[in-house]
Amino acid sequence: MQEDKKFRSGFVAIIGRPNVGKSTLMNCIIGQKIAIMSSKAQTTRKRIETVYTNDEGQIVFLDTPGMNRSRNKLGDFMVNEVSSAFSDADVVMWIIEPGDRISAGEQEIAEKLAGVKKPVILVINKVDVNTDEEVFKTIDIYKDVLDFTDIVPVSALREKNREELINVIIKNLPEGPMYYDEDTVTEETERDICAELIREQALQKLDKEIPHGIAVEIDTMKVRPDGRITDVEATIICERDSHKGIIIGKGGAMLKRIGTGARIEMEKLLMTKVNLKLFVKVRRDWRDNQNMLRNFGYSDKR
Numbered sequence: 001m002q003e004d005k006k007f008r009s010g011f012v013a014i015i016g017r018p019n020v021g022k023s024t025l026m027n028c029i030i031g032q033k034i035a036i037m038s039s040k041a042q043t044t045r046k047r048i049e050t051v052y053t054n055d056e057g058q059i060v061f062l063d064t065p066g067m068n069r070s071r072n073k074l075g076d077f078m079v080n081e082v083s084s085a086f087s088d089a090d091v092v093m094w095i096i097e098p099g100d101r102i103s104a105g106e107q108e109i110a111e112k113l114a115g116v117k118k119p120v121i122l123v124i125n126k127v128d129v130n131t132d133e134e135v136f137k138t139i140d141i142y143k144d145v146l147d148f149t150d151i152v153p154v155s156a157l158r159e160k161n162r163e164e165l166i167n168v169i170i171k172n173l174p175e176g177p178m179y180y181d182e183d184t185v186t187e188e189t190e191r192d193i194c195a196e197l198i199r200e201q202a203l204q205k206l207d208k209e210i211p212h213g214i215a216v217e218i219d220t221m222k223v224r225p226d227g228r229i230t231d232v233e234a235t236i237i238c239e240r241d242s243h244k245g246i247i248i249g250k251g252g253a254m255l256k257r258i259g260t261g262a263r264i265e266m267e268k269l270l271m272t273k274v275n276l277k278l279f280v281k282v283r284r285d286w287r288d289n290q291n292m293l294r295n296f297g298y299s300d301k302r
């Protein structure tokens with residue numbers, strides 16, 4: 001990174017009617033297909049979906065409601081949740097397809113976005129199946145609908161203008177830190193879920209002895225080159241030395257039970273064998289420490 005060029009980072013919300021290519025575009029930007037997580041896991045996860053990083057910046061895509069949800073939910077979402085969904089975003093990306101008029105659905109999105117005081121980028125997707133003339137016409141129709149910071153025609157399927165779009169998004173982000181390791185794409189979510197699975201087992205097996213005073217941190221998670229085994233090292237964090245003793249159990253028996261239960265669940269999620277090593281650490285009052293909480297994937301609201 002050069003001194004005069006500051007690193008930019010932030011959160012991007014993607015909005016658009018069903019089928020305009022939102023998922024395809026996101027896959028195209030991050031350069032790989034995103035595994036679909038189980039519905040059970042999703043209900044407990046925060047909204048962060050995927051991360052793209054290059055030398056200039058880091059884009060964290062937020063999973064806005066309506067993005068992966070059922071088609072007819074979009075309207076409800078637009079009415080009820082648009083402001084809260086976008087409150088975390090630094091930039092909004094509105095995806096449309098080329099067309100010669102603004103449909104009712106698009107109109108509704110435009111009205112809601114009119115109240116969003118953030119940069120809005122209009123992305124015209126699927127230009128591979130349209131003539132330049134049709135694309136220009138679309139730009140013409142849409143350019144005054146909102147005060148867009150940029151309008152970018154792309155083809156998510158053919159990866160046309162991918163780099164240009166990435167540059168435009170990063171240009172619109174504020175200066176900021178790298179929130180995630182540069183090689184993080186989606187496994188952050190898998191890591192979070194694995195941590196959650198271990199926590200779930202611990203809570204189940206420990207019964208009421210240590211109610212909620214534990215957190216789980218995944219230290220390393222690596223798939224072996226043959227793709228058949230994932231090595232995971234994780235730490236269970238508790239508040240007191242006495243808790244540590246209970247979690248480990250007599251001769252390590254309790255920790256072994258927690259580990260076995262979690263391993264079985266993780267194998268289902270990751271679809272590989274899992275070699276799990278569990279550690280236990282005491283960190284006094286971790287629940288009061290906001291930074292530590294954020295580290296464990298808990299938002300301020302919890």
Ligand SMILES: Nc1nc2c(ncn2[C@@H]2O[C@H](COP(=O)(O)OP(=O)(O)OP(=O)(O)O)[C@@H](O)[C@H]2O)c(=O)[nH]1
Pocket residue numbers: 016017018019020021022023024025066067068069125126127128129154155156157158
């Ligand atoms: N020709 C063409 N087809 C595309 C492009 N991008 C996406 N598609 C197709 O459009 C269809 C919908 O794409 P998705 O990425 O699932 O769209 P979505 O907006 O995420 O859809 P919902 O999840 O229903 O909201 C798929 O059949 C894609 O292959 C593109 O750039 N060109």
